[in-house]
Amino acid sequence: MRGRFSRLSTTSRLRILFAAFAFSTTLHGAPAASEGAKPVDGGILRVGLGTDTAIIDPSITGSSITAVITRNIVDSLVGQAEDNSFTPWLAERWEINGDNTVYTFHLRPGVTFSDGTPLDAAAVKYNFDRILDPKTTSSYAKSLLGPIDKIEAPNANTVVISYRQSFAPLLQGLSLPYLGIQSPTYLQKAA
Template sequence: MRTQRRLVLFLGFTLLFAVPGAAQPARDVVVVGMEAEPPGLDPGQALGLHTLRVTYQIFETLVTTPDDSTDVIPGLAESWQVSPDGLAWTFKLRRGVRFHDGTPLDADAVKFTFDRVIDAGHPHAKSGKWSFVVGYLSSVKSVDVVDPLTVRLNLKYPTASLLALLALPNCAI
């Protein structure tokens, strides 16, 4: 009798503690546990690892590198070409990509993203001593929209590391 009572109590407590774990969170909610809160969610202004960890899950770059390689592969850009002098890089964007609000990705969005990074006077650029703008992508002179799905980066001088830089999370669109 005593053993049966203990068993019932044990099973009751087990059930009591198991029920909250059975509750399913809403399917449109993402819960991320981190050791610190990111100070912002703008990849172009990210200065710390916490921001980049989160923005990496939200944004994409024109090109990317697989986890196990340093090869550069297509991301938001399905292809790219470099001019013979190395001063113009033309990227063809993937069709059908949309932002979270349903707005389609186009060359204007890419231009906006890079203009605020390369132009410290841009109204949406962050300024200051530790700004992402300072020195980053300094080889990019301007960005042109060729057509809705084609964007061209015009460089001040040839830059062999441009694709590697564009694969960094700070260059996310």
């Protein structure tokens, strides 16, 4: 008894062979990037989105499209891992008091924004004060910060956020792009 393959006609065998060849060439058809190639400044990056957005400032909109775009532009104090734990990002570490009313963030030293402005406690405080300012109309970002009592910058690398009552979801909010930290120099020029 001959195998099942032997029952295929020559035409069927040729079709299978052609399909396998066509598939294998698509895997190797794109040229690989040269490892020695140097990055080139300039150019245009076009991205297709499912909807339009008129606002690119993550702190003044609750738009998920803006969040997708700005996640590639702004960094957050903390990140969130796949297991939902919080991870260091711009803050290299933090402490939370026992009743979740005082959060102390220690910033990663030596970080600068793309415009050269240093990331320091004053920059973080400026961002959060701007969000809390009623003139900014940051309703979504403001809700993520919660009912803040005060924000302090006791030194260049430390930010302290205090509440009158417990506010446990702060780290979750800080991990989102809506509370991403932007250059105060840029924000002042753009205002």
